Amino acid sequence: MSEKEKKANSSAMKVLRQERSETIAKARAAVKEQSGVIKGIREALTPAPKTIPEIAEAVSMETEQVLQYISTLKRYGIVGEGAKDGDYFKYELTC
Amino acid sequence: MKSKRDFQFDAIVIGGGIAGLQSALDLGDQGYTVAVVDKDATIGGKMIRLSKVFPTLDCASCITTPKMSSAAHHDNITLFTYCTLDNLKRESPDRVVAQLTQKPRYVDPDKCIGCRKCEYDCPVYVPDDEQGGFNMRKAIYIPFSNAIPQIALLDAENCALCGKCAKVCPTDAVDYFMKPEAITLTASTAVLATGFELSPLDQKPQYGLGRLQNVVSSMQMERLLAPHGPYNRVLRPSDGREPDSIAYVQCAGSRDKSLGIPYCSRVCCMYAIKQAMLLSGALPLADITIYYMDIRAFGKGYEQFYQNAKAMGIEFVKAKVAQISQADDQKVMLRYEDQEGSGGVMERDHDLVILSLGMVPQWNPEGICSVGCGQDGFIKPAIPKIAPTVTDLEGVFTAGVASGPKDIVDTITEAGAAAMEAANYLKALNGSTA
Ligand SMILES: Cc1cc2nc3c(=O)[nH]c(=O)nc-3n(C[C@H](O)[C@H](O)[C@H](O)COP(=O)(O)OP(=O)(O)OC[C@H]3O[C@@H](n4cnc5c(N)ncnc54)[C@H](O)[C@@H]3O)c2cc1C
Numbered sequence: 347m348s349e350k351e352k353k354a355n356s357s358a359m360k361v362l363r364q365e366r367s368e369t370i371a372k373a374r375a376a377v378k379e380q381s382g383v384i385k386g387i388r389e390a391l392t393p394a395p396k397t398i399p400e401i402a403e404a405v406s407m408e409t410e411q412v413l414q415y416i417s418t419l420k421r422y423g424i425v426g427e428g429a430k431d432g433d434y435f436k437y438e439l440t441c
Numbered sequence: 442m443k444s445k446r447d448f449q450f451d452a453i454v455i456g457g458g459i460a461g462l463q464s465a466l467d468l469g470d471q472g473y474t475v476a477v478v479d480k481d482a483t484i485g486g487k488m489i490r491l492s493k494v495f496p497t498l499d500c501a502s503c504i505t506t507p508k509m510s511s512a513a514h515h516d517n518i519t520l521f522t523y524c525t526l527d528n529l530k531r532e533s534p535d536r537v538v539a540q541l542t543q544k545p546r547y548v549d550p551d552k553c554i555g556c557r558k559c560e561y562d563c564p565v566y567v568p569d570d571e572q573g574g575f576n577m578r579k580a581i582y583i584p585f586s587n588a589i590p591q592i593a594l595l596d597a598e599n600c601a602l603c604g605k606c607a608k609v610c611p612t613d614a615v616d617y618f619m620k621p622e623a624i625t626l627t628a629s630t631a632v633l634a635t636g637f638e639l640s641p642l643d644q645k646p647q648y649g650l651g652r653l654q655n656v657v658s659s660m661q662m663e664r665l666l667a668p669h670g671p672y673n674r675v676l677r678p679s680d681g682r683e684p685d686s687i688a689y690v691q692c693a694g695s696r697d698k699s700l701g702i703p704y705c706s707r708v709c710c711m712y713a714i715k716q717a718m719l720l721s722g723a724l725p726l727a728d729i730t731i732y733y734m735d736i737r738a739f740g741k742g743y744e745q746f747y748q749n750a751k752a753m754g755i756e757f758v759k760a761k762v763a764q765i766s767q768a769d770d771q772k773v774m775l776r777y778e779d780q781e782g783s784g785g786v787m788e789r790d791h792d793l794v795i796l797s798l799g800m801v802p803q804w805n806p807e808g809i810c811s812v813g814c815g816q817d818g819f820i821k822p823a824i825p826k827i828a829p830t831v832t833d834l835e836g837v838f839t840a841g842v843a844s845g846p847k848d849i850v851d852t853i854t855e856a857g858a859a860a861m862e863a864a865n866y867l868k869a870l871n872g873s874t875a
Contacts (some may be wrong), residue, residue, distance in 0.1 A: 348590070378567055380564075410680065420576075420672075434681055434682055435683075
Protein backbone atom coordinates (compact mmCIF):
# COMPACT_ATOMS: atom_id res chain seq x y z
CA MET A 347 0.00 0.00 0.00
CA SER A 348 1.39 3.43 -0.93
CA GLU A 349 1.72 6.20 1.68
CA LYS A 350 -1.24 7.99 0.08
CA GLU A 351 -3.42 4.88 0.23
CA LYS A 352 -2.39 4.28 3.85
CA LYS A 353 -3.45 7.80 4.79
CA ALA A 354 -6.78 7.51 2.99
CA ASN A 355 -7.43 4.16 4.67
CA SER A 356 -6.66 5.49 8.14
CA SER A 357 -8.98 8.49 7.73
CA ALA A 358 -11.73 6.19 6.39
CA MET A 359 -11.24 3.97 9.47
CA LYS A 360 -11.61 7.03 11.67
CA VAL A 361 -14.96 7.83 10.07
CA LEU A 362 -16.10 4.21 10.40
CA ARG A 363 -15.11 4.17 14.09
CA GLN A 364 -17.24 7.24 14.61
CA GLU A 365 -20.18 5.69 12.77
CA ARG A 366 -19.95 2.51 14.81
CA SER A 367 -18.99 4.14 18.10
CA GLU A 368 -21.85 2.58 20.03
CA THR A 369 -21.26 -1.02 18.97
CA ILE A 370 -17.50 -0.57 19.35
CA ALA A 371 -17.93 0.65 22.93
CA LYS A 372 -20.18 -2.32 23.69
CA ALA A 373 -17.71 -4.79 22.14
CA ARG A 374 -14.76 -3.24 23.99
CA ALA A 375 -16.61 -3.51 27.30
CA ALA A 376 -17.34 -7.16 26.51
CA VAL A 377 -13.66 -7.83 25.72
CA LYS A 378 -12.63 -6.28 29.01
CA GLU A 379 -15.07 -8.37 31.00
CA GLN A 380 -14.32 -11.57 29.09
CA SER A 381 -10.55 -11.14 29.43
CA GLY A 382 -10.99 -10.76 33.20
CA VAL A 383 -13.05 -13.95 33.43
CA ILE A 384 -10.62 -15.93 31.25
CA LYS A 385 -7.67 -14.71 33.34
CA GLY A 386 -9.49 -15.86 36.48
CA ILE A 387 -10.25 -19.27 34.97
CA ARG A 388 -6.64 -19.68 33.86
CA GLU A 389 -5.44 -18.86 37.39
CA ALA A 390 -7.94 -21.30 38.89
CA LEU A 391 -6.73 -24.09 36.59
CA THR A 392 -2.99 -23.42 36.89
CA PRO A 393 -2.37 -25.41 40.12
CA ALA A 394 -4.54 -28.40 39.12
CA PRO A 395 -7.46 -29.46 36.90
CA LYS A 396 -10.91 -28.62 38.30
CA THR A 397 -14.58 -29.40 37.77
CA ILE A 398 -17.10 -26.71 36.75
CA PRO A 399 -18.44 -26.22 40.34
CA GLU A 400 -14.85 -25.97 41.63
CA ILE A 401 -13.91 -23.37 39.00
CA ALA A 402 -17.14 -21.47 39.69
CA GLU A 403 -16.27 -21.31 43.35
CA ALA A 404 -12.74 -20.14 42.60
CA VAL A 405 -13.85 -17.32 40.30
CA SER A 406 -17.13 -16.53 42.13
CA MET A 407 -19.35 -17.05 39.12
CA GLU A 408 -22.47 -19.07 38.31
CA THR A 409 -21.68 -22.63 37.18
CA GLU A 410 -23.73 -22.11 33.99
CA GLN A 411 -21.57 -19.18 32.86
CA VAL A 412 -18.37 -21.02 33.78
CA LEU A 413 -19.41 -23.99 31.65
CA GLN A 414 -20.07 -21.64 28.72
CA TYR A 415 -16.56 -20.21 29.08
CA ILE A 416 -14.91 -23.60 29.55
CA SER A 417 -16.57 -25.06 26.45
CA THR A 418 -15.53 -21.96 24.51
CA LEU A 419 -11.93 -22.21 25.70
CA LYS A 420 -12.02 -25.91 24.79
CA ARG A 421 -13.23 -25.00 21.30
CA TYR A 422 -10.28 -22.65 20.81
CA GLY A 423 -7.74 -25.12 22.20
CA ILE A 424 -6.96 -23.35 25.48
CA VAL A 425 -8.59 -25.87 27.82
CA GLY A 426 -8.93 -29.65 27.57
CA GLU A 427 -11.14 -32.21 29.26
CA GLY A 428 -9.41 -34.24 31.96
CA ALA A 429 -10.42 -37.17 34.14
CA LYS A 430 -13.90 -37.80 35.48
CA ASP A 431 -14.61 -36.88 39.09
CA GLY A 432 -17.94 -38.33 40.22
CA ASP A 433 -20.63 -36.97 37.91
CA TYR A 434 -18.36 -34.17 36.67
CA PHE A 435 -15.33 -33.87 34.41
CA LYS A 436 -12.19 -32.00 35.34
CA TYR A 437 -10.80 -29.40 32.95
CA GLU A 438 -7.15 -28.49 32.49
CA LEU A 439 -5.11 -25.88 30.69
CA THR A 440 -3.54 -26.99 27.42
CA CYS A 441 -1.54 -23.84 26.76
CA MET B 442 -30.12 0.75 -3.88
CA LYS B 443 -29.38 0.13 -7.55
CA SER B 444 -28.81 -3.45 -8.65
CA LYS B 445 -25.10 -3.88 -9.25
CA ARG B 446 -25.27 -7.45 -10.35
CA ASP B 447 -27.80 -9.01 -12.70
CA PHE B 448 -27.81 -12.74 -13.41
CA GLN B 449 -29.85 -14.97 -15.65
CA PHE B 450 -30.67 -18.62 -14.86
CA ASP B 451 -33.21 -21.24 -15.89
CA ALA B 452 -34.39 -21.73 -12.31
CA ILE B 453 -34.15 -19.99 -8.95
CA VAL B 454 -34.30 -22.07 -5.77
CA ILE B 455 -35.06 -20.15 -2.59
CA GLY B 456 -33.59 -22.00 0.40
CA GLY B 457 -30.44 -24.09 0.50
CA GLY B 458 -31.65 -26.72 2.98
CA ILE B 459 -31.85 -30.36 1.95
CA ALA B 460 -35.04 -29.66 -0.08
CA GLY B 461 -33.54 -26.77 -2.04
CA LEU B 462 -30.25 -28.57 -2.60
CA GLN B 463 -31.97 -31.71 -3.91
CA SER B 464 -34.17 -29.69 -6.29
CA ALA B 465 -31.15 -27.71 -7.50
CA LEU B 466 -29.04 -30.85 -8.04
CA ASP B 467 -31.85 -32.59 -9.96
CA LEU B 468 -32.31 -29.54 -12.20
CA GLY B 469 -28.58 -28.96 -12.58
CA ASP B 470 -27.99 -32.59 -13.56
CA GLN B 471 -30.55 -32.16 -16.35
CA GLY B 472 -28.51 -29.30 -17.78
CA TYR B 473 -30.54 -26.39 -16.41
CA THR B 474 -28.74 -23.48 -14.78
CA VAL B 475 -29.84 -22.88 -11.19
CA ALA B 476 -29.37 -20.13 -8.60
CA VAL B 477 -29.68 -21.26 -4.96
CA VAL B 478 -30.44 -18.40 -2.58
CA ASP B 479 -30.03 -18.75 1.18
CA LYS B 480 -30.39 -16.14 3.90
CA ASP B 481 -27.76 -17.92 6.01
CA ALA B 482 -24.01 -17.69 5.49
CA THR B 483 -23.96 -21.43 4.74
CA ILE B 484 -26.18 -23.84 2.88
CA GLY B 485 -27.39 -27.09 4.49
CA GLY B 486 -30.45 -25.91 6.43
CA LYS B 487 -31.46 -27.82 9.55
CA MET B 488 -30.16 -31.16 8.38
CA ILE B 489 -26.49 -30.18 8.54
CA ARG B 490 -27.10 -29.09 12.15
CA LEU B 491 -28.54 -32.46 13.24
CA SER B 492 -26.54 -35.20 14.99
CA LYS B 493 -27.86 -38.43 13.45
CA VAL B 494 -31.07 -39.12 11.55
CA PHE B 495 -33.96 -41.49 12.13
CA PRO B 496 -34.74 -44.19 11.21
CA THR B 497 -31.27 -45.32 10.04
CA LEU B 498 -29.21 -43.43 12.64
CA ASP B 499 -26.86 -42.31 9.87
CA CYS B 500 -24.67 -39.35 10.68
CA ALA B 501 -26.56 -36.30 9.35
CA SER B 502 -23.41 -34.53 8.28
CA CYS B 503 -22.20 -37.61 6.35
CA ILE B 504 -25.31 -37.41 4.15
CA THR B 505 -25.71 -33.66 3.92
CA THR B 506 -22.11 -32.57 3.36
CA PRO B 507 -21.72 -34.45 0.02
CA LYS B 508 -24.98 -32.87 -1.23
CA MET B 509 -23.80 -29.42 -0.13
CA SER B 510 -20.45 -29.98 -1.76
CA SER B 511 -21.99 -31.32 -5.00
CA ALA B 512 -24.18 -28.23 -5.24
CA ALA B 513 -21.25 -25.90 -4.51
CA HIS B 514 -19.07 -27.54 -7.17
CA HIS B 515 -21.78 -28.13 -9.77
CA ASP B 516 -21.11 -26.38 -13.09
CA ASN B 517 -24.78 -25.44 -13.43
CA ILE B 518 -25.41 -24.27 -9.85
CA THR B 519 -24.50 -20.88 -8.38
CA LEU B 520 -24.88 -20.22 -4.66
CA PHE B 521 -26.06 -16.88 -3.30
CA THR B 522 -25.56 -17.21 0.45
CA TYR B 523 -26.13 -14.58 3.12
CA CYS B 524 -28.73 -12.90 0.91
CA THR B 525 -32.11 -11.47 1.86
CA LEU B 526 -34.94 -12.12 -0.58
CA ASP B 527 -36.65 -8.75 -1.01
CA ASN B 528 -39.01 -9.61 -3.83
CA LEU B 529 -39.97 -12.55 -6.02
CA LYS B 530 -42.33 -11.80 -8.87
CA ARG B 531 -43.66 -13.63 -11.90
CA GLU B 532 -43.56 -11.00 -14.66
CA SER B 533 -44.57 -13.19 -17.60
CA PRO B 534 -44.87 -16.96 -18.22
CA ASP B 535 -41.15 -17.17 -19.00
CA ARG B 536 -39.84 -14.60 -16.56
CA VAL B 537 -39.63 -14.73 -12.77
CA VAL B 538 -37.51 -12.07 -11.09
CA ALA B 539 -35.92 -12.22 -7.64
CA GLN B 540 -34.50 -9.09 -6.00
CA LEU B 541 -31.92 -9.88 -3.34
CA THR B 542 -29.74 -7.96 -0.95
CA GLN B 543 -26.31 -9.41 -0.43
CA LYS B 544 -25.60 -8.73 3.24
CA PRO B 545 -22.01 -7.61 3.88
CA ARG B 546 -19.73 -10.32 5.22
CA TYR B 547 -16.94 -7.74 5.63
CA VAL B 548 -14.72 -10.47 4.17
CA ASP B 549 -14.01 -10.70 0.45
CA PRO B 550 -15.36 -14.13 -0.61
CA ASP B 551 -12.92 -14.27 -3.52
CA LYS B 552 -9.93 -13.77 -1.25
CA CYS B 553 -10.89 -15.69 1.93
CA ILE B 554 -9.25 -19.13 2.11
CA GLY B 555 -11.13 -20.25 5.25
CA CYS B 556 -7.96 -20.55 7.36
CA ARG B 557 -9.74 -19.09 10.44
CA LYS B 558 -6.65 -17.12 11.50
CA CYS B 559 -8.95 -14.11 11.93
CA GLU B 560 -11.25 -16.12 14.18
CA TYR B 561 -8.45 -17.34 16.42
CA ASP B 562 -7.02 -13.82 16.84
CA CYS B 563 -10.31 -11.98 17.38
CA PRO B 564 -10.64 -10.96 21.05
CA VAL B 565 -14.47 -10.77 21.22
CA TYR B 566 -16.55 -13.78 22.28
CA VAL B 567 -20.23 -13.93 21.29
CA PRO B 568 -22.80 -16.63 22.29
CA ASP B 569 -22.99 -19.05 19.37
CA ASP B 570 -26.54 -19.76 18.20
CA GLU B 571 -25.17 -22.53 15.98
CA GLN B 572 -24.25 -24.37 19.18
CA GLY B 573 -27.55 -23.67 20.93
CA GLY B 574 -25.93 -20.74 22.78
CA PHE B 575 -24.04 -23.23 24.98
CA ASN B 576 -20.65 -21.89 23.96
CA MET B 577 -19.23 -18.84 22.23
CA ARG B 578 -17.79 -18.02 18.83
CA LYS B 579 -15.76 -14.96 17.88
CA ALA B 580 -17.00 -11.70 16.30
CA ILE B 581 -15.38 -12.86 13.05
CA TYR B 582 -16.01 -16.52 12.36
CA ILE B 583 -16.88 -19.37 10.05
CA PRO B 584 -20.36 -20.63 11.09
CA PHE B 585 -19.20 -24.23 11.65
CA SER B 586 -16.52 -26.64 10.48
CA ASN B 587 -18.49 -28.09 7.55
CA ALA B 588 -20.20 -24.86 6.50
CA ILE B 589 -20.27 -24.25 2.75
CA PRO B 590 -18.91 -21.89 1.61
CA GLN B 591 -15.96 -21.89 4.04
CA ILE B 592 -15.82 -18.10 4.13
CA ALA B 593 -15.55 -16.04 7.28
CA LEU B 594 -18.02 -13.33 8.16
CA LEU B 595 -17.74 -10.47 10.56
CA ASP B 596 -20.54 -9.71 12.98
CA ALA B 597 -20.37 -5.90 12.93
CA GLU B 598 -22.75 -5.59 15.89
CA ASN B 599 -20.13 -7.24 18.12
CA CYS B 600 -16.93 -6.04 16.44
CA ALA B 601 -14.54 -3.83 18.43
CA LEU B 602 -12.91 -2.75 15.14
CA CYS B 603 -9.53 -3.46 16.72
CA GLY B 604 -8.04 -4.38 13.35
CA LYS B 605 -6.51 -7.69 14.51
CA CYS B 606 -8.38 -9.80 11.94
CA ALA B 607 -7.26 -7.61 9.05
CA LYS B 608 -3.68 -7.72 10.34
CA VAL B 609 -3.46 -11.53 10.54
CA CYS B 610 -5.38 -12.31 7.34
CA PRO B 611 -2.83 -13.80 4.90
CA THR B 612 -4.88 -12.77 1.83
CA ASP B 613 -6.06 -9.28 2.86
CA ALA B 614 -9.64 -10.50 2.68
CA VAL B 615 -11.07 -8.44 5.56
CA ASP B 616 -12.92 -5.36 4.29
CA TYR B 617 -14.51 -3.26 7.05
CA PHE B 618 -16.11 -1.00 4.47
CA MET B 619 -18.26 -3.54 2.68
CA LYS B 620 -21.83 -2.39 2.00
CA PRO B 621 -25.05 -4.28 1.23
CA GLU B 622 -25.32 -4.98 -2.46
CA ALA B 623 -28.41 -5.41 -4.64
CA ILE B 624 -28.63 -8.48 -6.86
CA THR B 625 -31.27 -9.28 -9.48
CA LEU B 626 -31.86 -12.84 -10.58
CA THR B 627 -34.01 -13.61 -13.62
CA ALA B 628 -35.21 -17.10 -14.50
CA SER B 629 -38.19 -18.91 -16.00
CA THR B 630 -39.16 -20.98 -12.96
CA ALA B 631 -38.62 -21.02 -9.20
CA VAL B 632 -38.75 -23.50 -6.33
CA LEU B 633 -39.58 -22.26 -2.84
CA ALA B 634 -37.81 -24.43 -0.25
CA THR B 635 -37.70 -22.11 2.75
CA GLY B 636 -38.20 -24.77 5.41
CA PHE B 637 -39.09 -24.21 9.04
CA GLU B 638 -38.00 -23.03 12.42
CA LEU B 639 -38.98 -24.36 15.81
CA SER B 640 -41.79 -22.72 17.73
CA PRO B 641 -40.26 -20.52 20.46
CA LEU B 642 -38.99 -22.07 23.69
CA ASP B 643 -40.40 -19.19 25.70
CA GLN B 644 -44.03 -19.17 24.60
CA LYS B 645 -45.72 -21.23 27.30
CA PRO B 646 -45.97 -19.84 30.85
CA GLN B 647 -46.72 -23.38 32.17
CA TYR B 648 -43.36 -24.51 30.75
CA GLY B 649 -41.34 -21.74 32.38
CA LEU B 650 -41.17 -19.24 29.49
CA GLY B 651 -37.69 -20.40 28.53
CA ARG B 652 -36.25 -19.26 31.88
CA LEU B 653 -35.75 -22.63 33.58
CA GLN B 654 -32.30 -24.11 33.93
CA ASN B 655 -31.76 -27.41 32.11
CA VAL B 656 -34.88 -27.12 29.97
CA VAL B 657 -33.69 -27.10 26.35
CA SER B 658 -35.21 -27.31 22.87
CA SER B 659 -34.96 -30.38 20.66
CA MET B 660 -32.61 -28.52 18.31
CA GLN B 661 -30.32 -27.62 21.24
CA MET B 662 -30.33 -31.33 22.13
CA GLU B 663 -29.25 -32.17 18.56
CA ARG B 664 -26.21 -29.96 19.18
CA LEU B 665 -25.49 -31.58 22.56
CA LEU B 666 -25.55 -34.98 20.82
CA ALA B 667 -23.48 -33.93 17.79
CA PRO B 668 -19.81 -34.99 17.71
CA HIS B 669 -18.82 -31.35 17.16
CA GLY B 670 -21.28 -30.13 19.75
CA PRO B 671 -20.53 -27.51 22.40
CA TYR B 672 -19.29 -29.93 25.07
CA ASN B 673 -18.39 -32.88 22.80
CA ARG B 674 -20.61 -34.93 25.11
CA VAL B 675 -23.98 -34.58 26.84
CA LEU B 676 -23.74 -32.48 29.98
CA ARG B 677 -26.25 -30.59 32.07
CA PRO B 678 -25.94 -26.97 30.82
CA SER B 679 -26.38 -25.49 34.30
CA ASP B 680 -23.20 -26.99 35.78
CA GLY B 681 -21.53 -29.54 33.50
CA ARG B 682 -22.81 -32.57 35.37
CA GLU B 683 -23.51 -35.78 33.45
CA PRO B 684 -27.29 -36.15 33.64
CA ASP B 685 -28.73 -39.27 35.31
CA SER B 686 -32.32 -38.67 34.37
CA ILE B 687 -33.50 -37.11 31.11
CA ALA B 688 -37.07 -36.43 29.99
CA TYR B 689 -38.76 -35.49 26.71
CA VAL B 690 -41.98 -33.49 26.75
CA GLN B 691 -43.84 -34.19 23.53
CA CYS B 692 -46.22 -31.80 21.77
CA ALA B 693 -44.57 -28.94 23.69
CA GLY B 694 -45.14 -26.54 20.81
CA SER B 695 -47.70 -28.15 18.54
CA ARG B 696 -51.16 -29.74 18.75
CA ASP B 697 -51.88 -26.84 21.06
CA LYS B 698 -54.64 -24.40 20.11
CA SER B 699 -53.60 -22.01 22.88
CA LEU B 700 -50.34 -21.45 21.00
CA GLY B 701 -52.04 -21.07 17.62
CA ILE B 702 -50.34 -24.28 16.44
CA PRO B 703 -53.15 -26.85 16.33
CA TYR B 704 -51.45 -29.15 13.83
CA CYS B 705 -49.06 -32.05 14.46
CA SER B 706 -45.42 -31.34 13.52
CA ARG B 707 -45.05 -34.97 12.39
CA VAL B 708 -41.38 -35.51 13.14
CA CYS B 709 -41.23 -34.81 16.90
CA CYS B 710 -42.16 -38.33 18.07
CA MET B 711 -39.52 -39.82 15.82
CA TYR B 712 -36.75 -37.34 16.61
CA ALA B 713 -37.43 -37.68 20.36
CA ILE B 714 -37.16 -41.48 20.05
CA LYS B 715 -33.98 -41.07 17.98
CA GLN B 716 -32.41 -38.70 20.51
CA ALA B 717 -33.45 -40.99 23.38
CA MET B 718 -31.71 -43.92 21.65
CA LEU B 719 -28.57 -41.85 21.06
CA LEU B 720 -28.64 -40.75 24.69
CA SER B 721 -28.91 -44.28 25.97
CA GLY B 722 -25.80 -45.05 23.91
CA ALA B 723 -23.93 -41.99 25.19
CA LEU B 724 -25.10 -42.33 28.81
CA PRO B 725 -25.88 -46.03 29.36
CA LEU B 726 -26.74 -45.55 33.03
CA ALA B 727 -29.16 -42.66 32.55
CA ASP B 728 -32.96 -43.06 32.86
CA ILE B 729 -34.68 -41.69 29.80
CA THR B 730 -38.42 -40.98 29.76
CA ILE B 731 -40.65 -39.74 26.96
CA TYR B 732 -43.93 -38.10 28.08
CA TYR B 733 -46.29 -38.38 25.11
CA MET B 734 -49.93 -37.92 24.09
CA ASP B 735 -49.69 -40.63 21.41
CA ILE B 736 -46.78 -41.87 19.35
CA ARG B 737 -46.98 -41.12 15.64
CA ALA B 738 -44.55 -43.51 13.97
CA PHE B 739 -45.83 -42.88 10.47
CA GLY B 740 -43.09 -43.96 8.04
CA LYS B 741 -41.51 -47.14 6.78
CA GLY B 742 -39.62 -48.85 9.58
CA TYR B 743 -40.68 -46.23 12.11
CA GLU B 744 -42.90 -48.48 14.24
CA GLN B 745 -40.00 -50.92 14.53
CA PHE B 746 -37.75 -48.01 15.54
CA TYR B 747 -40.23 -47.18 18.34
CA GLN B 748 -40.41 -50.80 19.48
CA ASN B 749 -36.59 -50.97 19.50
CA ALA B 750 -36.49 -47.90 21.76
CA LYS B 751 -38.87 -49.58 24.20
CA ALA B 752 -36.76 -52.72 24.14
CA MET B 753 -33.69 -50.61 24.93
CA GLY B 754 -35.33 -49.57 28.20
CA ILE B 755 -36.54 -46.09 27.26
CA GLU B 756 -39.63 -45.38 29.34
CA PHE B 757 -42.76 -44.10 27.59
CA VAL B 758 -45.28 -42.35 29.88
CA LYS B 759 -48.65 -41.52 28.36
CA ALA B 760 -49.32 -38.08 29.79
CA LYS B 761 -49.62 -34.46 28.81
CA VAL B 762 -47.24 -32.50 31.00
CA ALA B 763 -49.20 -29.71 32.68
CA GLN B 764 -46.40 -27.81 34.33
CA ILE B 765 -42.63 -27.58 34.39
CA SER B 766 -40.81 -25.87 37.25
CA GLN B 767 -37.39 -25.60 38.85
CA ALA B 768 -36.68 -28.12 41.60
CA ASP B 769 -33.82 -28.34 44.11
CA ASP B 770 -30.26 -29.10 43.00
CA GLN B 771 -30.85 -27.54 39.55
CA LYS B 772 -33.30 -30.32 38.69
CA VAL B 773 -36.49 -29.83 36.72
CA MET B 774 -39.89 -30.92 38.08
CA LEU B 775 -42.60 -32.20 35.75
CA ARG B 776 -46.22 -32.25 36.89
CA TYR B 777 -48.46 -34.47 34.79
CA GLU B 778 -51.55 -36.60 34.81
CA ASP B 779 -50.67 -40.23 34.33
CA GLN B 780 -53.12 -41.60 31.79
CA GLU B 781 -52.11 -45.22 32.30
CA GLY B 782 -51.15 -47.29 35.31
CA SER B 783 -52.54 -45.97 38.59
CA GLY B 784 -53.45 -42.62 37.03
CA GLY B 785 -53.72 -39.34 38.93
CA VAL B 786 -51.51 -36.28 39.19
CA MET B 787 -47.83 -37.13 39.46
CA GLU B 788 -44.63 -35.15 39.99
CA ARG B 789 -41.17 -36.26 38.95
CA ASP B 790 -37.74 -34.60 38.92
CA HIS B 791 -35.26 -34.89 36.04
CA ASP B 792 -31.72 -33.53 35.47
CA LEU B 793 -32.43 -32.42 31.93
CA VAL B 794 -35.71 -31.83 30.08
CA ILE B 795 -36.09 -31.49 26.32
CA LEU B 796 -39.13 -29.75 24.84
CA SER B 797 -40.20 -31.30 21.54
CA LEU B 798 -41.20 -27.99 20.00
CA GLY B 799 -43.34 -27.66 16.91
CA MET B 800 -42.42 -26.67 13.37
CA VAL B 801 -43.50 -23.26 12.09
CA PRO B 802 -42.74 -21.72 8.67
CA GLN B 803 -39.40 -19.96 8.45
CA TRP B 804 -40.56 -17.52 5.78
CA ASN B 805 -43.63 -15.34 5.52
CA PRO B 806 -44.02 -14.40 1.84
CA GLU B 807 -46.34 -11.48 2.62
CA GLY B 808 -45.15 -8.38 0.77
CA ILE B 809 -42.37 -10.33 -0.96
CA CYS B 810 -44.10 -12.91 -3.12
CA SER B 811 -47.77 -13.42 -3.94
CA VAL B 812 -47.69 -17.20 -3.42
CA GLY B 813 -50.69 -18.44 -1.40
CA CYS B 814 -50.29 -19.79 2.14
CA GLY B 815 -52.62 -21.83 4.32
CA GLN B 816 -53.98 -20.78 7.71
CA ASP B 817 -50.96 -22.42 9.31
CA GLY B 818 -48.65 -20.09 7.35
CA PHE B 819 -47.06 -22.85 5.26
CA ILE B 820 -47.11 -22.48 1.44
CA LYS B 821 -50.35 -23.91 0.14
CA PRO B 822 -50.11 -26.62 -2.51
CA ALA B 823 -52.63 -25.79 -5.24
CA ILE B 824 -53.32 -29.46 -6.09
CA PRO B 825 -52.39 -31.20 -2.82
CA LYS B 826 -53.40 -34.73 -3.74
CA ILE B 827 -51.90 -35.22 -7.19
CA ALA B 828 -49.25 -32.48 -7.48
CA PRO B 829 -48.27 -31.34 -3.97
CA THR B 830 -45.36 -29.19 -5.20
CA VAL B 831 -47.48 -26.99 -7.47
CA THR B 832 -48.38 -23.59 -5.97
CA ASP B 833 -50.99 -21.07 -7.07
CA LEU B 834 -48.25 -19.01 -8.76
CA GLU B 835 -47.61 -20.15 -12.31
CA GLY B 836 -44.31 -21.96 -12.76
CA VAL B 837 -43.40 -21.55 -9.06
CA PHE B 838 -43.12 -24.79 -7.09
CA THR B 839 -42.48 -25.70 -3.47
CA ALA B 840 -40.58 -28.47 -1.70
CA GLY B 841 -39.84 -29.69 1.79
CA VAL B 842 -41.12 -28.24 5.03
CA ALA B 843 -41.92 -24.91 3.30
CA SER B 844 -45.31 -26.46 2.48
CA GLY B 845 -45.82 -28.30 5.80
CA PRO B 846 -44.02 -30.41 8.40
CA LYS B 847 -42.29 -33.50 7.04
CA ASP B 848 -39.24 -35.66 7.59
CA ILE B 849 -36.12 -35.85 5.44
CA VAL B 850 -37.31 -38.82 3.36
CA ASP B 851 -40.51 -37.02 2.36
CA THR B 852 -38.62 -33.74 1.90
CA ILE B 853 -36.17 -35.30 -0.56
CA THR B 854 -38.94 -37.09 -2.46
CA GLU B 855 -40.86 -33.85 -2.73
CA ALA B 856 -37.75 -31.92 -3.79
CA GLY B 857 -37.29 -34.38 -6.66
CA ALA B 858 -40.93 -33.91 -7.64
CA ALA B 859 -40.58 -30.10 -7.54
CA ALA B 860 -37.49 -30.32 -9.78
CA MET B 861 -39.44 -32.49 -12.20
CA GLU B 862 -42.36 -30.04 -12.29
CA ALA B 863 -39.90 -27.18 -12.85
CA ALA B 864 -38.11 -29.10 -15.62
CA ASN B 865 -41.45 -29.87 -17.30
CA TYR B 866 -42.35 -26.19 -17.09
CA LEU B 867 -39.04 -25.21 -18.71
CA LYS B 868 -39.45 -27.90 -21.34
CA ALA B 869 -42.94 -26.68 -22.21
CA LEU B 870 -41.63 -23.10 -22.51
CA ASN B 871 -38.68 -24.08 -24.67
CA GLY B 872 -40.56 -26.70 -26.65
CA SER B 873 -37.55 -29.00 -26.22
CA THR B 874 -35.21 -30.39 -23.54
CA ALA B 875 -32.34 -28.28 -22.26
C1 LIG C 1 -34.79 -31.44 16.34
C2 LIG C 1 -35.09 -32.03 14.99
C3 LIG C 1 -34.58 -33.27 14.64
C4 LIG C 1 -34.90 -33.84 13.40
N1 LIG C 1 -34.41 -35.08 13.11
C5 LIG C 1 -34.77 -35.67 11.94
C6 LIG C 1 -34.33 -37.00 11.64
O1 LIG C 1 -33.59 -37.61 12.41
N2 LIG C 1 -34.76 -37.59 10.48
C7 LIG C 1 -35.62 -36.94 9.61
O2 LIG C 1 -36.01 -37.53 8.61
N3 LIG C 1 -36.02 -35.66 9.88
C8 LIG C 1 -35.62 -35.02 11.00
N4 LIG C 1 -36.03 -33.73 11.25
C9 LIG C 1 -36.78 -33.00 10.19
C10 LIG C 1 -35.79 -32.36 9.19
O3 LIG C 1 -35.02 -31.42 9.88
C11 LIG C 1 -36.55 -31.71 8.03
O4 LIG C 1 -37.33 -32.68 7.39
C12 LIG C 1 -35.61 -31.10 6.98
O5 LIG C 1 -34.58 -30.37 7.58
C13 LIG C 1 -36.41 -30.20 6.05
O6 LIG C 1 -35.55 -29.60 5.11
P1 LIG C 1 -35.96 -28.27 4.33
O7 LIG C 1 -34.90 -28.06 3.32
O8 LIG C 1 -37.37 -28.38 3.87
O9 LIG C 1 -35.95 -27.11 5.43
P2 LIG C 1 -34.73 -26.43 6.23
O10 LIG C 1 -33.76 -27.44 6.67
O11 LIG C 1 -35.40 -25.58 7.27
O12 LIG C 1 -34.02 -25.50 5.15
C14 LIG C 1 -34.58 -24.29 4.72
C15 LIG C 1 -33.49 -23.39 4.17
O13 LIG C 1 -34.10 -22.23 3.61
C16 LIG C 1 -33.42 -21.06 4.03
N5 LIG C 1 -34.38 -19.95 4.02
C17 LIG C 1 -35.49 -19.81 4.77
N6 LIG C 1 -36.11 -18.67 4.45
C18 LIG C 1 -35.40 -18.09 3.47
C19 LIG C 1 -35.53 -16.87 2.73
N7 LIG C 1 -36.55 -16.05 2.93
N8 LIG C 1 -34.61 -16.57 1.80
C20 LIG C 1 -33.56 -17.41 1.59
N9 LIG C 1 -33.37 -18.56 2.27
C21 LIG C 1 -34.28 -18.90 3.18
C22 LIG C 1 -32.89 -21.42 5.42
O14 LIG C 1 -31.80 -20.62 5.78
C23 LIG C 1 -32.52 -22.90 5.24
O15 LIG C 1 -31.20 -23.05 4.77
C24 LIG C 1 -35.73 -33.14 12.48
C25 LIG C 1 -36.23 -31.88 12.84
C26 LIG C 1 -35.93 -31.33 14.07
C27 LIG C 1 -36.49 -29.98 14.45
